[in-house]
Amino acid sequence: MRALVTYEMKPFAVEMREKPIPEIEDDEVLLGVKAVGVCGSDLHMWHASHSWNVLYPITLGHEFCGVILKAGSKVKGFKEGERVVSETASYICGQCVYCRSGNYNLCPTRQGFGAGRDGAMADYVRVPARCLHHVPDHVPFEDVAMTEPGCVACNAVMELSRITPGDTVVVMGPGTIGLMVLQMCKLCGPGKLILVGTSKDTTRLEVGKQLGADVTLMADKESVVDAVLALGDGFGAHHVFDCVGISAALKPALEMVRPAGQITKVGWGKEPLNFNLDHLVQKAVTLQGSFSHTYKTWERVIGLMANGQLDLAPLRRTFSLDNWETAFKTMDSLEIAKSVLIP
Ligand SMILES: [Zn+2]
Ligand SMILES: [Zn+2]
16 A cells, blocks of 8 residues: 655655555554545654654554444444544553543553554554544545544633633634634634734635634734734733744733633744743733643534534645645645645
């Protein structure tokens, strides 16, 4: 079978290889991959600018769905021919306090597809049955492949934050996650929904408007903090979602959030902060991190997709698996939010 492999911690050390179809264990299924999303983290591994461990050589791809071709003898609840989407933790210990209390996304030994174990940018992938969710027939595979970023957004907005209808809400960063966070916020009935990017993000900010942003701002062209304070009642935003991959974004977030407001940090950034956190204290702000997702988030997002409550078409473009390089480059150029590969 075809498999897109990253083989070394070196820029552009990614190539299509021929590999045997994987053998499955008793508690696993063999999935015929139907669609797999390219993640920002895949682009980082392509550029070798990532900060996490990768077990080289490894097949990329952790945002995927497909059809079950074979089910191991101990698999319950899933059978051949069914359409499914997979969660991203290829390994969890099952024994620690997080695993046992349902927060297995926080298991310290968690490993992901496409980093710790072969992923799904391939014709086939083996998947533990505990990762699987059924998906309704009417949701197209290219949408289903975006369940995972949808879950990241859903966890941040619907599970960890408390938006009340009428709130002023700011989403910083119009990447895939930012745009999906924006959609999740819209579903919660904000009074003003503001999306922040830069002048490089013209296309993605337009998509944001299509998806429900009331106002879009370019951080390199205007004072975002002043603009946010001028909207609503002048006290600032009830909620700020930081979906930017730069640590410095926390500074304007702390300046534009209102007293007793909430900042949810979804974006990663390797640079240290070089400013004080007095606003956090003085305004009694709740600052929280949001990472990954669990079973109930997946079921909720699949439900939102099935009900037609998420609009995913403006976010993505599909490419054939063989055309992976164009897919990576197009997404890297910020022309589109998400490339989806079809094997
Ligand atoms: Zn991802
Ligand atoms: Zn564990």
